Amino acid sequence: MPTIVLAIDAYSQLEQLLPAALLLASGQNALLLGVFAQDSRLLQGAALPCTQEIGANSAACFPLTAETMENRVRRIAEDMRRRLAMAAERRKLPWEFQLCYGSISQITTETTADAVLPGWSGHLWISGSHPGPPTRSSAARAAIAVVDDGSLSAAQAVEAARRLTAAAGLPELVILEMDSVPVPGLTGSARSSVGRPPEVRIRVDSPDQLMRHLRVLCPTLMLLGRDQPLASDSRLRKELFLLKCPLALLSATW
């Protein structure tokens, strides 16, 4: 049974990740594994007498203890666990939930799951009050996007994206070709569109151009191979967060 890890922390937007996770899992009866990262630095810092919490909306200072901080984090974790459980049980999918100390990037790096959906927490500014990206109507966000940089990992991601697009009944697949070199053995069938949803191929010459295209496309889901260089690109992660587009990193075993 394949495993899909949702790497989340107290600031992750689970409502963005869950639909993508369910989409990935539904065709494969995969296990949904929620891994909640507790920031140990936070707990340590909260325990110090000189630290106070500055309110994100009020800018007021509040006293802080490790116990209150841990309780708050645990409550958030429990809420996320419950939501994951409801979503998985509705689709009759197996699920689990774990707590650990660390960060999302640690989980993403260290996990051996078949797919990882990392939550975005690299921001410092306030997520709730952010005006958000210029949104498109939901009909315009129906595409899955995948970056084809010519690597094997990319090819597998493209193939997975095709299957996913077809299974979900989405209208099209967007393939962003970046430094694309045809992979031996995959040229003919990889690009064949017979019996598949339409594919839109866009040539991208630089990461900046990639970001610009993503802003226009506002895809529903971005798929990358875990071995692709872009998989660890924080700028891409940030851009996808702003676009409210979840990122799924697929292992070679997917």
Next chain:
Amino acid sequence: MEPLPVSALRWHCDPDQFEFETTQQCPEPACIFGQDRAVEAIRFGVAIRREGYNIFAVGPQGTGKQTVVERCLEERARGEATPSDWCYVNNFTDPRRPLAIALPSGSGVRFRDDVDELIEDLTNAIPAALVSEEHRARLAELEHAEEAEQEQAFQGLADKAESQHVQLLRTPGGFVLAPAPEGRVLEPAEFDKLSRDEKKQIEVTVEGLQRELQAIVEQLPWRQKLLRDRMKALRREVLQHAIGHLLSQTKEKYREVTPVLSYLQAMEKDIIERVNEFQQADESPLRPQEEPQTLAMVLSEYQVNLLIDNSATQGAPIVYEDHPSYHNLIGRVEHESYMGALTTDFSLVKAGALHRANGGYLILDVRQLLLQPFAWEGLKRALSARSIRMESLGDMMSLTSTISLEPEPIPLDVKVILLGDRLLYYLLYEADPDFSELFKVCADFSDDLDRTPENCRLYGQFVASVARQEQLLPLTRAAVARVLEQAVRMADDAERFSMHVRSLTDVLREADFRARAALRATVEAEDVALAIEQQRQRSDRLRARVHQEIRRGTILIDTTGARIAQVNGLSVLQLGDVRFGQPSRITATVRLGRGDLINIEREARLSGPSHSKGVMILTAFLANRFAQEQPLSLAASLVFEQSYGIVDGDSASVAETCALLSALSGVPIIQGIAVTGSMNQHGTAQPIGGVNEKIEGFFQVCADRGLTGAQGVLIPEGNRRHLMLREDVVQAAAAGQFFIRTFANFDQAIEVMTGCPAGAADAQGNWPPGSINGLAAARLQRLTELRLRFGAVENQHRNTEVTGI
């Protein structure tokens, strides 16, 4: 007194006076016929343009008031200016008060269509502008710039904190600055091991950084607002470019119409102000219980409600409102149910009759108007204020608490013509002080018209005109003559034509029906006669039943022989459209008394005031004649035998006096003669009503039993001109089987009724012996003597009682 000649009993219309063979050849009347006074009043009322000169057309039902009024109005309205079209549009500053816009007639439809087309264009242009790549890219640039600034601020602080061995961390509710001397957050135990100075130093550093962090966080709402303002300004700019040229084309088209131009400018401003709504209208998600507010729904608020469209009107409008309820007159604001609540807006404002007639004429039936609650008050208010203000009755009476509208009042310039009968006119005049202020012109419609040769000719044209309007077969001149005779009969006066158009039209329709049934191409006189007769037959059940009971002897009426103190009076019964005459036996008794004349009808409360007055008059007549120098020492009683309903009117006073004189004098009254007539205190005969029906009623009774040639009716001289008897009566008179005679005073009447001379008093007031008056006076003298004798005996008895003797 000789019987009246046959020619005096009925007017015959000579068909040869008409210049046509059939009404097909008859020209249309050049003017409105027979209502000169009313027409002149209407024309005056219509022409004068002053406040309060509305018109009340007074007259009985069926005299053609509405037709005449409409014709007068059409003559004038054709040449008058067509009034403006009126629209209601949304008031963007106060949506509860929609604005009214006047446009030249015919322009309202164009304006509405132009705005609809503009809205359709905007429906495409606005989303295209707001979701264009260019716009989204510019918005994204703004957001990214702000994000970069925020990130820079936080990152700057984080870097500074790091340089001071402090780490900036996120918490679920905000931020925290934690000391991290070697890039790793201190543990509590490690912190405890620090010296006091070191701890103090850390605290000072953290506090300083906290202050800086607070400053950054405090700025965030303001920065968000700035970003929102910039984004809104950008959207407005984009929208302005998108809609500006579309609106400018429409503005150019209506540059001469200031209210429209103002509206379009306000519309443009409102669209730009509502840019966020347009953005959201195109996007989801929404709360599940809400319906999506589409762009079309938002833009529908800019539509135009065309309230009055005069594009098809030529000249001033003439409106007849047949159901003049309050809302049908003033207009209404309708409501729609939306998610369980009643809502409304400017598009649900509906016009009333006053709106449709604005700039023209409004015709109303006053009875219908007064029957509708609050309609009369609403009309008066509108006329007084010279504007139409829409108010819901429910709001006025505080019965409803839903949100409603107060549409801008529309100036009112209308001439109102009320149609009604005289009773309502005079009641309103007396009871409503506003009435005489608002309806200064009374157009009085005549019930009848003089029968002059010129009017005969015009009446013939009028009949022809009615026949054409009703699409009847053409009438021959003989048929027209018969119709004119019927018009005279309907007037109850041989010298007048009735102007009751409706009844006349009914006769024509039925005559047409008879002619068609007989497969004729024209309506003949016999068709008209048959129609009239059939009308009478249909309503004849009651009369026939009464006469049947007379024939059977249930109702006792003598038509031969002579009786003392018994006379055949004549009365008319009217029930609905039934009107017929019948003889009534009137009897009198006399005895010794003190001059009391008992009206048994009055005692039984079956006497109307007019009848009671008539009896009092005849009492005065008797006293005047026989009691100048002596008391009237009789007690008499009068009664209508076998009458158990209300008796009113004084037309039997002559008959009653005849019965009394017969009772006094002992001279019998000829039963084959019936008498009708009123008289004054001096015995002068006065005309009465229904003379034709009365004569025909007695004639029928006599005819049923077989005419003897000695039977007839006595009528006042003043009624001679009213005679328009049935042909069978006229023919019987011509054959000498029945007679009609007239009398000018009571003495003439009693002579005919008794066959005895009445007698004339000499200079001493003595009546000839053997005359009616002489015999009556002698009887009264004996009664006086008896009374005196009995009076003396009574006094004697009274004195005996007092003195005890």
